[in-house]
Amino acid sequence: MTSLLLTTLAVTLGAMAVLWLVSLLVRDASIVDLFWGLGFVVIAWTTFALTPEIAPRRMVVSVATTIWGVRLAAYLAWRNLGKGEDYRYREMRARHGDRFWIVSLGTVFLLQGLLMWVVSLPVQAAQWPQAAAPFNWLDAFGLLLWGTGLAFETIADWQLAEFKRRGGRGVLDRGLWRYTRQPNYFGDFLVWWGLGTIAAAGGAWWTLAGPLLMTLLLLKVSGVALLEQAMVERRPAYRDYIARTSAFFPWPPKPS
Secondary structure (H helix, E strand, O other): OHHHHHHHHHHHHHHHHHHHHHHHHHOOOOHHHHHHHHHHHHHHHHHHHHOOOOOHHHHHHHHHHHHHHHHHHHHHHHHHOOOOOOHHHHHHHHHHHHHHHHHHHHHHHHHHHHHHHHHOHHHHHOOOHHHOOOOOHHHHHHHHHHHHHHHHHHHHHHHHHHHHHOOOOOOOOOHHHHOOOOHHHHHHHHHHHHHHHHHHHOOOHHHHHHHHHHHHHHHHHOOHHHHHHHHHHHOOOHHHHHHHOOOOOOOOOOOO
16 A cells, blocks of 8 residues: 555645645745645545545545545634734744745645645545455444544634634633633544544554644644643733643633
């Protein structure tokens, strides 16, 4: 399956290179965020098209990945389109000046493409002929994790949107946000461990490297750590929220 992996890698990096060219035309590197979910959809269906038999596990992971990716892309488009380039890319643009166009190719687009490809390993391996074993209880458990994660992040995004629509003053500490400071990221965590579990049910245990990388990204790189640093600077009340609310895994809040 080496040739299949190399093909999906080439497709992924090629798509990111095209997206980079578009970002140069529109002068907005933020479009890479909109493609994050859709990139996994591209990988899922590229693998589906290049593997032979139509087995249940192939269809399940492809459809599940599509539902997750399209929902995420639609939400980010609704939230971000028309608001200009994200502050992270504006800061990079100011820092690198005339070199930003080439720096962004490697550090923004191709890097995200590579990370996307590694995280998607369960989605790819679950479709290989070696993973055509009959559905079992582990598949069902993986679907349960995936469905719970999708519901978690969908509800969390809706609650955040409602909070902002009503003025967004103070700190959102109601609903799912009462039990974890990052319910949407926790939902992503469950989605990818669910897909990884389905791949493992077909024998591809090694692909759990994908969910492990996603967990690292969410907790230490582009997720919780980056967002909370910005929130503490913008909203002083967020320190109190940190003191009483679980950072990631849902848990009853500490008494005020």
